[in-house]
Amino acid sequence: MNSTAATAQMHAEVLVIGSGAGGATTAAVLAQAGFDVLIVEEGEWIEQGSVVPFSLQQMDFQYRAGGVTVALGLPSIAYTEGRCAGGGTEINSGLYRRPPEDLLQRWATDFCINDLRPEEVMSIANEVEQVISVSLVPGPPSAPSDVLRRGAERLGWQNSEIPRWMKYASGDASSGQRQSMTRTYLPQAASHGARLVTGCRIDQLQMADGKATRATTTLGDGRHGTIDFRHVFVCGGAIQSPALLQRSRIAGYIGRSLAVHPTVKLTARFADELNVPGDVPVHQVKEFAPDLSFGGSASQPGLVALALSDQWRTFSRAITDWRRMSIYYAAITSEGRGRVRAVRGLRDPIVTYALTRRDRALLGSGLSRLALLMLEAGADEVYPSFRGAPVVRNRRDLATMQSTFSAAKASVMTVHLCSTVPMGEDTRRCGANSFGRVHDTTNVWVNDASLLPTAPGVNPQGTVMALAIRNARRFAATERPRG
């Protein structure tokens, strides 16, 4: 698929804002149904393979603000957003989880979501898995991934390999090619006539009596422009989507219930070399799910240095051993909530997040259990990422670590952001209806992670894609293309 440069005046029957897991799937469904679809992406099209995965160079090209984005709080939580064609699917681990059926049922009941039928969502998930080639790694797992399996099995903890959206040209893990949106749903949308423009930011939707008719834009060269449309799907992700609605003076339950999976990290050093700079482990430990889960992170040497930086004075000597080190995380399902607020005069929204007392305790116990797992897997030394952390070499050190940990001293981060425009008919706690139309509007839809009523406790992009396709199909069944 080729992207084209944005122009000052553009028109479309359906404007799709954002090209990630929500936007690309929406565009593919609607273009196939015969709608004239224009996808607008703020970032640029970056060809896979042209940047080193999980490197600072990739952050420069494909992350918002170079990856330096933070939800303010005590502690603040660093987060990342994709800002390129394909959105977050181009930069994340590519791990795929189906939406949990019991969670879908709970959402339907608790948030009054009409016709959210788990069997329909699972059927769509089946289709998605075909399109994006969800598969297990052929052959043995990478050494950092095997650490999670080995440690968990020694402790008798439940663990498994998580499939990814990857195609493997040959029979080994290193031949994997990511089946992100630029390889799958965006070309599919283009084959049915959808257009993609990149380097174009949507500043605001012009509203009159609950109807949006025009978007004002800023192009890459700083010029301003407009896009006229009949319907608009806002798919900019859980931070940018509510911010755009707020800038457009759309009221309602927008941006008030940001949900994330906060994570804390540690770096483990082993006797043998194991670091795989361009990949991430595919095993996860789910013994304590959904409250707590463990997995592996990208471990480029720069990221290892970053992980050690909180206690550099005592940890720095380890950096020369980065080839024998890998980074792991403990993620929690948080009871805390955050907010996204667009403020007049500021280009970017203010994002805040407050962990609860239970969240803080869970982060501490998660980090301790993860460190224990590393020791059981044979780690020589473990370096937790919080200020004042000790080097953990045995269970006695583990006790010291537990007594010195506090969430306020930790580098807490997240990559899963959702729930800022929850879907459902209860307008006191939902920003959009059961199929993503923003309450009190007639033609403004949200179709991305913002709609998820709560953080799902698993990698959310499978859920995002399935729900986005469900909602887009409902739209196509009720609205007719102009032809």
Added chain:
Amino acid sequence: MPSASRLRRLDTIVGPFADLLLTADLPQLPDARRAEVVEFVQRRANGVPSFTRFGLTVIALLYRGVMAAPGGRLVARFLASKSIPLLGEYPRLIRSLGYAYVWDRWPDTLPTGAAS
């Protein structure tokens, strides 16, 4: 969009502090490398979202004020070595960006900053 003059201004605030921290933390990092790292830190600082940028500018100005006073560089280094709530987030950010760049770009750098 922030104006060009604002960008330059943040450069002049963040750059000297990043240079000070890196000189203290990684004393054997060659000058040319340190200059490259400082440039990277400045670029990232210029790109942070609006509100964070505002906070960063305020704290960075405080540190610049300290550095401008007699003996201020030593005081700034001392402050940067402490985990002071809020104020401490600034050196923490500069350090994390700087270290990440050093080992991303030159993975075999020693903890002193010396090339291996």
